[in-house]
Amino acid sequence: MRQSQLFGKTSREDPKDAVAANARFLERGGFVFKNSAGVYSFLPLGWRVLQKIARIIREEMNAIGGQELFMPALVEKKYMEPTGRWGVDISLEVLGAGEKEASFVLGWTHEEVLTAIAKHLVNSYKDLPFAAYQIQTKFRNEPRAKSGLLRGREFIMKDLYSFHADEKDFESYYSKVREAYNRVFSRVEVKAVYTVAAGGVFTKKNTHEFQVVSPVGEDTIYVCEKCGYAENKEISSLKAGSACPACGSGVEEKSAIEVGNIFPLGTKYTEALGLQYADEKGHKNYVVMGSYGIGLSRLMATIVEVHHDENGIIWPESVAPFQVHLIELGIRNHELGNIVKNTAEDLYNRLLAKGVDVLYDDRADKTVGEKFADADLIGIPWRVVVSEKMLEKNGFELKKRNRANPEILSAAALVEAVENKKDLL
RNA sequence: CGGGGUGUAGUAUACCGGUAGUACGCCUGCUUUGGGAGCAGGUAGACCGAGUUCAAUUCUCGGCACCCCGACCA
Numbered sequence: 001m002r003q004s005q006l007f008g009k010t011s012r013e014d015p016k017d018a019v020a021a022n023a024r025f026l027e028r029g030g031f032v033f034k035n036s037a038g039v040y041s042f043l044p045l046g047w048r049v050l051q052k053i054a055r056i057i058r059e060e061m062n063a064i065g066g067q068e069l070f071m072p073a074l075v076e077k078k079y080m081e082p083t084g085r086w087g088v089d090i091s092l093e094v095l096g097a098g099e100k101e102a103s104f105v106l107g108w109t110h111e112e113v114l115t116a117i118a119k120h121l122v123n124s125y126k127d128l129p130f131a132a133y134q135i136q137t138k139f140r141n142e143p144r145a146k147s148g149l150l151r152g153r154e155f156i157m158k159d160l161y162s163f164h165a166d167e168k169d170f171e172s173y174y175s176k177v178r179e180a181y182n183r184v185f186s187r188v189e190v191k192a193v194y195t196v197a198a199g200g201v202f203t204k205k206n207t208h209e210f211q212v213v214s215p216v217g218e219d220t221i222y223v224c225e226k227c228g229y230a231e232n233k234e235i236s237s238l239k240a241g242s243a244c245p246a247c248g249s250g251v252e253e254k255s256a257i258e259v260g261n262i263f264p265l266g267t268k269y270t271e272a273l274g275l276q277y278a279d280e281k282g283h284k285n286y287v288v289m290g291s292y293g294i295g296l297s298r299l300m301a302t303i304v305e306v307h308h309d310e311n312g313i314i315w316p317e318s319v320a321p322f323q324v325h326l327i328e329l330g331i332r333n334h335e336l337g338n339i340v341k342n343t344a345e346d347l348y349n350r351l352l353a354k355g356v357d358v359l360y361d362d363r364a365d366k367t368v369g370e371k372f373a374d375a376d377l378i379g380i381p382w383r384v385v386v387s388e389k390m391l392e393k394n395g396f397e398l399k400k401r402n403r404a405n406p407e408i409l410s411a412a413a414l415v416e417a418v419e420n421k422k423d424l425l
Numbered sequence: 426c427g428g429g430g431u432g433u434a435g436u437a438u439a440c441c442g443g444u445a446g447u448a449c450g451c452c453u454g455c456u457u458u459g460g461g462a463g464c465a466g467g468u469a470g471a472c473c474g475a476g477u478u479c480a481a482u483u484c485u486c487g488g489c490a491c492c493c494c495g496a497c498c499a
C-alpha cells in the first residue's frame with residue numbers, strides 16, 4: 001500500500017476530547033474515526049488490524065470445533081420476551097413500519113436467536129454437542145460510552161455458543177474454550193488473567209472473565225501474583241492483602257479491562273425457549289448451553305493500551321496493519337533524489353513479490369521528521385529507510401519499532417531478513 | 426440516569442457586547458532535505474433556537490452534541 005494513496009491521515013494534535021491512549025493514538029494515526037460518542041468507523045488501517053485479530057480468533061474457534069455463521073442484528077421481540085430480556089436498559093429498540101411500539105431490538109447478544117435455530121435443527125442426542133460462533137456488530141445503549149474503543153454503544157464482538165446433552169459434556173467444552181481463549185490472548189500479546197466473576201444479565205451462575213491489568217480498566221479485580229488466581233470485585237469477599245483462596249499468598253487489587261468472558265448458562269435459555277432433545281431412551285431433556293464472548297474492537301484498544309510509548313503504538317507483529325513500513329527520503333526533482341526514489345520503488349516491488357505486507361511511505365511532500373514521527377505513531381513493527389545516506393553506504397536501514405538502534409543491510413539481506421522475520425537487531 | 430464541564434476554520438486554541446486573532450493543515454511559487462523546515466502570497470470559522478440589547482460569537486433560557494466523575498456495564 002502506498003501511503004500517498006491511503007484513505008487515512010495522521011494528525012499532529014491529540015483530539016481534544018480523547019484522553020485514553022487507545023483513543024488518542026488510534027484517532028491520530030488514522031486507524032479509526034469517531035462518528036458519535038462510542039460509535040467508531042474503522043478506516044483502512046484500523047480495519048486491517050481488526051481483520052488480523054479476527055483471523056486469529058477464527059483459527060482458535062475453528063480449532064475447538066466452532067462453526068462460523070452469521071445471525072441478524074435485528075432481533076424480534078418474540079425471541080427476547082420469553083427469557084425476560086426484552087426491554088432491558090441497554091436495548092436499542094427499532095420501530096417497524098407504521099408501528100408505534102418497537103418490535104425489534106438491535107442485537108446485543110444472540111443466545112435466544114441461536115437457540116431458536118437450534119430448536120429447528122436439534123431433535124436427538126445425535127445432534128449434540130455443537131458450537132457455533134459469529135463475528136458481528138453488537139449494539140448496547142451504554143449510558144456512558146467512554147475510553148475510546150473500550151466502551152462503545154456499537155462494537156464488534158465474537159460470540160460463541162455451545163450446546164450439550166449434559167453438564168459433564170458442557171464442562172469439558174468449557175475448559176477447551178478457556179484454553180482457546182488463552183491462546184488467542186497470548187497470540188495478540190496481551191496478558192489476560194482468568195477471573196471468577198458474576199453473570200449479570202446472562203446467568204445467575206458464576207462466570208469467568210479474561211482480564212488485562214491496565215490503569216484504564218473499568219473492572220476491579222483481586223489477583224494473586226503468586227499463583228494467578230483472580231476474582232472480580234463484584235462477587236469477591238477479598239480485599240487488597242487478603243489471603244489468596246487458592247494458595248494462601250496475598251492478593252493485590254488491580255484495575256483491569258475485560259477482554260473476554262465465558263458463561264455457563266445451564267438450561268436457562270433452553271427451558272425458556274423450549275429446546276429439548278431425545279436421549280437414548282427417548283426421554284426428553286433440556287439442552288445445556290454455554291456462551292463465550294470476545295470484544296474484538298475492545299481487544300484492539302486493549303492492545304494499544306498495553307503496547308505504546310509516548311510517540312505512538314507498538315503493534316505486536318501478529319496484529320500489525322502491515323509488517324514493514326518502507327520510508328523513502330529522496331529529494332524531489334533532484335538527481336540523487338530520483339535514484340533514491342527508484343531504489344525505494346524497486347525494493348517495494350521486491351517485498352510485495354515476496355508476499356510481505358508493506359506500507360510504502362512514498363509521500364513527496366513530507367519532511368523527514370514528519371515521516372519518522374508518523375511511522376512511530378502508526379507503529380508498524382519493522383521500519384525500512386531508503387535515503388541518500390543509506391545509498392552511500394550501499395544499504396538500507398532496518399529498525400524495529402521497539403528498538404532504539406537501526407541496522408544497515410544490503411538489499412538482498414534486507415529482503416531475506418524481512419521475509420524470514422529474522423530478528424537481526 | 427445523577428453531578429460537573431465544554432461547544433470558535435479541517436485540527437488545536439485566543440480574545441471580545443460593536444472589524445474574530447494565532448499555530449498547524451490545505452492551495453500557489455521559490456528555497457530546504459536523516460526527527461514534525463524557511464520566505465512570500467492565498468484559503469477557511471462562532472452548534473441550533475428563543476430572549477435581553479441600538480448591537481450577541483460574547484449575557485440569559487431551552488435544545489442538541491461531546492468530555493469527565495458516579496451509578497451501570499462485553
